[in-house]
Amino acid sequence: MPEWTLPSVPASVPKARDLVTDALVDVASPALDDIALVVSELATNCVRHAKTQFRLCVKHDGDGVHLEVTDYGAGRPAVANPSPEQTHGRGLYLVEALTRRWGVIPATGGAGKTVWCTVSL
Secondary structure, rough: OOOOOEEOOOOOOHHHHHHHHHOOOOOOOHHHHHHHHHHHHHHHHHHHHHHEEEEEEEOOOOOOEEEEEEEEOOOOOHHHHHHHOOOOHHHHHHHHHHHOOOEEEEEEOOOOOEEOOOOOO
């Protein structure tokens, strides 16, 4: 499973997206577009909310792609319900809409969590 650790800076969001799409060159679009959007949303959450470096893992198993994004910040992500006027808060809604399944695994013994998801191909 390819794995990368990225710093908590805005430039890590497109870097994460590029790393994953480059690792999945054999995956056909539009699935690859969905995967790129999901990675962008999860990486953005790490940069914006966790404010810690994050680890990104991807595994292609034939009929799907499994992604994991681990950060070391406090809090637990949840799908928000922003008003139409709000410009943020739709990231996990998009993750939920574009993936087969997703969830959060809290870190044991400290701050942090892993957000994982599976995208069907």
